[in-house]
Amino acid sequence: MFKFDWKRIGMTAGLSLTLLAAGCGSDGGSSESGGESGSDGESSGKANYGEEINYEITGIEAGAGVVAASQDAVETYDSLSGWEVSTSSSGAMATALGEAIDNEEPIVVTGWTPHWKFAEYDLKYLEDPEGVFGDAEEIKTMVKTGLKDEKPNAYKILDQFQWETSQMEEVMLEIQNGTDPAEAAKNWISNNEDAVSSWTEGTEKVDGKEVELVYVNWDSEIASANVVAEVMKEQGFEVTTTPLDNGPMWEAVANGEADGMVAAWLPATHGPQFEKYGEQVEDLGANLEGAKIGLVVPEYMDVDSIEDLQAAE
Template sequence: MRLFKKATGIGMTAVLAIGLAACGNADAKNDDEKISGTTGNVGESVDYTITGIDPGSGHMELTAKVLEEYDLPDWNVTSGSGAAMTAALKRAYDKEEPIIITAWSPHWKFSKFDLKYLDDPQLIYGDAEEIHTLGRTGFKEDFPEAYTIFQRFSWDMDDMAEIMIAIEDGEKPEVAARTWVDDNQDKVSEWTDGVAKVNGETIKLVYAPWDSELASHNMMKIVLEDMGYDVQLSMVEPGPMFSAVADGSADATFAAWLPNTHKTYVEKFEGEFEDIGVSMVGVKQGLAVPTYMEGVDSIEDLKSN
């Protein structure tokens, strides 16, 4: 079975019924049911394709396992980027066409589109996850002030969503981050209270190419710069992100989703970094569809009848 293929979009099966009125009405009804997934033909309606993200992500690894564990041999997952996935979602959503995507929250798409997660009775994607802050070995000794801030750093999905939505609406990431920091000084002060400012020390932060991580790292860049640091941001795939923290070429990341999404990388680099703390709880990943796709509520519903 071929699980992954490069694609710029998602193939759709379109059926147009033309004929006598009675036949036309029956065919149109059947077509509507295929699109909504009410007849068990959801696979046909999306060409047995799930629209995925970057191939190096733990989410895609778990999605491959989903196809295996749920016995979905006819299905495949396109790989690309988070931006390509959301572009495909928008195209389908605007036309009320069926689409299945790899999804995670927090993410701005749940504010822009009416979506629902598919139930995962086997918990392949796991239960609710946490986002952890990781630092390279020796980070605490080299940057004690920043280490204290990172230990205290905690916010919720609504906080992150404010920045993500502003960026999606056209704001530059650094401007959206600055606005949030200025509007949430009470929260920021909980992280920085009593921490001495520094004089231009350079910190290198690395993050995966997800909208959520773009938001968190630009926000923390502003916080650290206000404390006197020179902050360098680098966006890389998840594998190189963990590798950079493990080998010390990056100082820290706020993009480790545990215990499931990045389990492979945590095990690979065990003992080569420090888990500094949890910045967010209750985050989630899985497969999602627009709510107009009726009769598709579980991954089990993807099986052919």
């Protein structure tokens, strides 16, 4: 089991899940305080929300690919001229989103799917005609080189782990509603024996073999890391899960300090990390397909595309 220099890598474990309990969604209504001018003036019929939200996109961690893509969008779209991407954390973003929805106020956030917020609130992605945010992503499993020989049963479970967005969101929602992540994972496992048996097929139980999994402290990855960890524990492994920032997570697997992760968003979100560490890890393929990133707004906002937003004057 490895030991991290927590100050050096900037561990994010201090993020509290309670930050994510961010109120209830709104079923409708429209904000009228933003005016009725679009990018071509009043003829567009779209509300101008930029001034209300200080021409600010509410982001997550600075190292996340969705933040980098949002910064590229600011440079690409005339409608985002003068806007800024404010970075904080995924928890702080979710809190700000919930507060805005409670008050039926405008907000633009960096968003991704799977995420519990799409089940909790009525949200939409803004269309991205320039393709800045790319196509659908995959969440991949990466392990340290040599794991297959060193811990073949752990390797096989990680290699066979695969699930659907709806399955992940079940666990995410239970955690968001206050259940301990490990307990939520156990509950899901007990109700999905067929899926779990496909992950453990062909493996043998072990007696206390240690496994270290790392993950970025996002709601989706809290869910997946805990589910995989609990499956491994049922197979006799002694599993430690460690939340880290994006770069340190990849570095830990690449350096062999951690055994693996099921939290690699590619090709865009973790593209910079894959470029740096990809040749030092073993790619076991997608454990979830159809992930997505982009700019997200509440459904009640009268905008459908990034081009409907207004440049700062």
